Amino acid sequence: MADPEIKSYEPYHESRSAAVTESRPAQAVLMAIAFAFLGIFLLLPLIIVFHEALAKGIGAYTQALVEPDARSAIHLTLLVAAISVPLNVVFGISAAWAIAKFEFKGKAFLTTLIDLPFSVSPVISGLVYVLLFGAQGLLGGWLKMHGIQILFAVPGIVLATVFVTFPFVARELIPLMQEQGNGDEEAALSLGANGWQTFWYVTLPNIKWGLLYGVLLCNARAMGEFGAVSVVSGHIRGLTNTMPLHVEILYNEYNAVGAFAVASLLAGLALVTLVLKTLLEMRYGAELAATRGH
């Protein structure tokens, strides 16, 4: 049995390291492995992206970004994100509200459905849209009759992006709202607030950090999605190419500077997302802790 008298004389850090069983060298090795791994798989590619992008100087770099096809790809990516992220916010809040605050039949089913895009390969998601809206697809004939173009056009890209991103906001908010319960909303109603005021003044402020976090992740995915979008886009240059698709095309054409220049924008987006995410977690860690679902 340990003698508490003796123990209390030991300096604080000594007694701490006694509880950690690994020796100093072992710790160093473990940390080295972790950092080496991160370096090789994350940091190195990032450096290479920027290095390659700037290989022929800053002039070639900006040239690659302002060239019409690149601009159209950037434009399309921003458009897709601008449509799918707000849709996601509306859907995410509605779904989270329904699941967290009401009891209804099929609730478990809805919860499972929300997770579906996480468990299905994005390529499959894209193929589903081809089967639905393609010329031979279920709705293909009807769409053609009415002159509506979905596949190989912007609507198809938006649909595919919405599909692959729709769990982000909902998954972030469901545990948060479940934890908070109905109390605040009931209090607001009892004070005379209507439904909209209750949402705006009480619910939204209560979930805003979780929501922001979800939006951030959702946006990163919406701009970066490749698989599903690749299947439905048709790769029409200057028309249906998003940034990730444009990168691929340029790369296949041995236009390294062009490919990496556009890729550097995506990498920059990832870095900004990472920094914002870290800041959010640092400041509102407690509120977000409940939401570490994935």
Place this chain on the structure above:
Amino acid sequence: MEVRVANVRKEFERFPALHDVSLDIKSGELIALLGPSGSGKTTLLRLIAGLERPTRGKIFFGDEDASQKSIQERNVGFVFQHYALFRHMTVADNIGFGLKVRHGPSRPPAQEIRRRASELLDLVQLSGLEKRYPAQLSGGQRQRVALARAMAIEPKVLLLDEPFGALDAQVRRELRRWLREIHDRTGHTTVFVTHDQEEALELADRVVVMSQGRIEQVGTADDIYDTPNSPFVYGFIGESNALPVKVENGEIWLADRPIGLAAPHAPEGDATLYFRPHDVELLDGCSGCIAGTVAASRRVAGTRRVELEIGGQRQRVEIELPVGHPAAQKSRVAFRPGRWKLFPAA
């Protein structure tokens, strides 16, 4: 504002939380809903507020049928058990919320709202804390802010769910007195839920005792304590003794001896006799009494509690004696209940 609950039944997915409950609350009255956990107190309070709709029955505010009105239309102040203060708003904004969300001309200007909030903070003795956030307040202070917020909308009825439930005993007693004062000053019709009988009996004008979704008894503290009308109330409020007895020829018999109590209207046969330990009359001789041997005796504050074993079955009852009473020294004590009640045998 009078509130009348008329034959209300409430089911949650078939499970009846309230069976046919009726209750008249007078204007300006302070009423307590008292009962064990799960007896339906919160459910009744939420039905009055409009947070739940009755499965059957009606709720009237004055002469108006409020049953189909929404909670906003009912204009009630509700204080939640865990306060439900808006954590991202300051104390002043919390209190002013009910005024801020009003529409049109009934919405006071921002400055007026601030003034009202400060006034209410004075009333709940928290002047100067306008700028604090709920997280920066103690439990008792949050409780008061919640009350001020509920009163800001000038409610017709004030409803409080276990207002002091989460506080320690000292603060509880303080706030209890304070709530009574506020009530007397503002005159709101007030209903509060509690499962602390001391709190209910001390604070309320009338107490509603509930059990298993039913109202057992409604009355003043004296009514409830001195003349309980059911075995449940006898057992739940204060202390009591229950003895199995028989009624024959209009008299009460314990084993095969009459105990000197007449029950001319009780049905013949087995019954249970209920009485309070302090409501007894000590006797010397025993021709018609309850007699028992002293099994234990202990001093409780200003009195002495004596436990007696009675009859062949060694039934135990407890009675209270004055401290210096000679009977406490004897090994056998005879007595007769002063106030008592008979209920059919369980």
